[in-house]
Amino acid sequence: MTIESTAATTRSEPGAYAAAAAVNQSATGQTAKRTNVRYLILAMLFLVTVINYADRATLSITGPVISKELGISAAEMGFIFSAFGWAYVLGQLPGGWLLDRYGSKIVYGLSIFIWSVFTLMQGSIGFFAGGTAVMVLFALRFAVGFAEAPSFPGNSRVVAAWFPGQERATASAIFNSAQYFATVIFAPLMGWLTHSFGWHWVFGVMGGLGIVMAGVWMKTVYAPKDHPRINQAELDHIAAGGGLVNMDDGQKKAVSADSGAKWDYIRQLFTSRMMVGIFLGQFCINAITYFFITWFPVYLVQARGMSILNAGFIASIPAICGFVGGILGGLMSDAMLRRGYSLTAARKTPIVLGMLMSMAMIACNYTDLQWVIVSLMALAFFGKGIGALGWAVMSDCAPKEITGLSGGVFNMCGNLSSISTPIIIGYIIQSSGSFNGALVFVGANALIAAVSYLVIVGEIKRMELKT
Numbered sequence: 001m002t003i004e005s006t007a008a009t010t011r012s013e014p015g016a017y018a019a020a021a022a023v024n025q026s027a028t029g030q031t032a033k034r035t036n037v038r039y040l041i042l043a044m045l046f047l048v049t050v051i052n053y054a055d056r057a058t059l060s061i062t063g064p065v066i067s068k069e070l071g072i073s074a075a076e077m078g079f080i081f082s083a084f085g086w087a088y089v090l091g092q093l094p095g096g097w098l099l100d101r102y103g104s105k106i107v108y109g110l111s112i113f114i115w116s117v118f119t120l121m122q123g124s125i126g127f128f129a130g131g132t133a134v135m136v137l138f139a140l141r142f143a144v145g146f147a148e149a150p151s152f153p154g155n156s157r158v159v160a161a162w163f164p165g166q167e168r169a170t171a172s173a174i175f176n177s178a179q180y181f182a183t184v185i186f187a188p189l190m191g192w193l194t195h196s197f198g199w200h201w202v203f204g205v206m207g208g209l210g211i212v213m214a215g216v217w218m219k220t221v222y223a224p225k226d227h228p229r230i231n232q233a234e235l236d237h238i239a240a241g242g243g244l245v246n247m248d249d250g251q252k253k254a255v256s257a258d259s260g261a262k263w264d265y266i267r268q269l270f271t272s273r274m275m276v277g278i279f280l281g282q283f284c285i286n287a288i289t290y291f292f293i294t295w296f297p298v299y300l301v302q303a304r305g306m307s308i309l310n311a312g313f314i315a316s317i318p319a320i321c322g323f324v325g326g327i328l329g330g331l332m333s334d335a336m337l338r339r340g341y342s343l344t345a346a347r348k349t350p351i352v353l354g355m356l357m358s359m360a361m362i363a364c365n366y367t368d369l370q371w372v373i374v375s376l377m378a379l380a381f382f383g384k385g386i387g388a389l390g391w392a393v394m395s396d397c398a399p400k401e402i403t404g405l406s407g408g409v410f411n412m413c414g415n416l417s418s419i420s421t422p423i424i425i426g427y428i429i430q431s432s433g434s435f436n437g438a439l440v441f442v443g444a445n446a447l448i449a450a451v452s453y454l455v456i457v458g459e460i461k462r463m464e465l466k467t
Helices: 003-010 014-028 037-070 074-090 092-102 104-127 130-148 151-162 165-176 178-196 200-220 232-240 251-257 259-271 273-302 308-314 316-338 343-366 370-387 390-397 400-414 416-432 436-456
Strands: none
Touching (some): 037 104, 037 151, 037 165, 037 232, 037 273, 074 092, 074 130, 074 416, 092 400, 104 130, 104 200, 151 390, 151 400, 165 390, 178 273, 178 308, 273 316, 273 343, 273 370, 273 390, 316 343, 343 390, 370 436, 390 400
């Protein structure tokens, strides 16, 4: 019996697959030592996502200097911040389709290369001024967003293929926590580059680093059954836990030959109460994310009087807490699952607790002490990290036939807030002259996310498509 045929018939019955694997092992008289190639794959997901989020944050660090040098208003900067989100959302369905059609390796690798080239090009906007600078920068940010569209659906797809269910939340939390690690490492670096050499260097360094990473990805990442370093024992372990090791078998033909069914599958996603609740929750969680990677450094400079250099370093403190919280959230969820809690309880508990903690940022409106402000933001980011398990939930519940497309829909819905959040906050600041309303707005999104998981989502389980 081959792993391909066994996994195809027993994905929903891990115990049956484990029994079949045991028969194979007894027939040979020995049990091979299991490789751990999936951890190498996870390390690559982490590193690529660090670069991904660092490239998104380049403008938040350089923004105050660019806006002053090129005469860009707060409202215009809000629209420029949102450019990434417009393209990122528009690219989700094509990105998810491409992942299912051509696989994660090639599509993701090209994505890394292309977004890095457009990041590099943003260093040239100093040749323009006024409205022209706004249009050029908007266009380049738009291009970065469209190129990055396959990244997180790709992450989710790789985790679903490479990790068994009892390891999935931790794996998803690790790659998702890269967004905080990116701030920890690169916010101080980008602040120092801006202060010492000028903002142009930020885009040059980050774009060049991404181009190098694209080459590393192509040399390192494969589908489970194609990886030259994996052995049968690890494949058995992944498949026995529900890992979709044969995800791509027959998928290319199915996706290309039945494009009409694709739209019916998307319709089915939006008729599922569980999926709608997950989509809404991710929209609100991402509102917190995009506050931190767009307006938060600006808040430290404009509302709290910090220098660009200090803001870069101070911004890393909440990010460290978010990174720790992100890892703990995944570990907590998988630990609950191993101890007998239902999948629903194991996933929802960290999400709800984390979102309630994120509301602590509202208290910043009632103090002028910088250490208190930083502490409250650190607590909020820690909570956001704990609750950021949406991608683990998607790996658990996405229909196995359209894992990439489902991830694209999920990410599209979640990243609508990447458009709305920067614009809304920009107008709040411009109309009120204060960040107070902005913090209330972000805190309210955290509350809605918690309510969505508690009230709307219901039982978390893998969705079955109707054909």
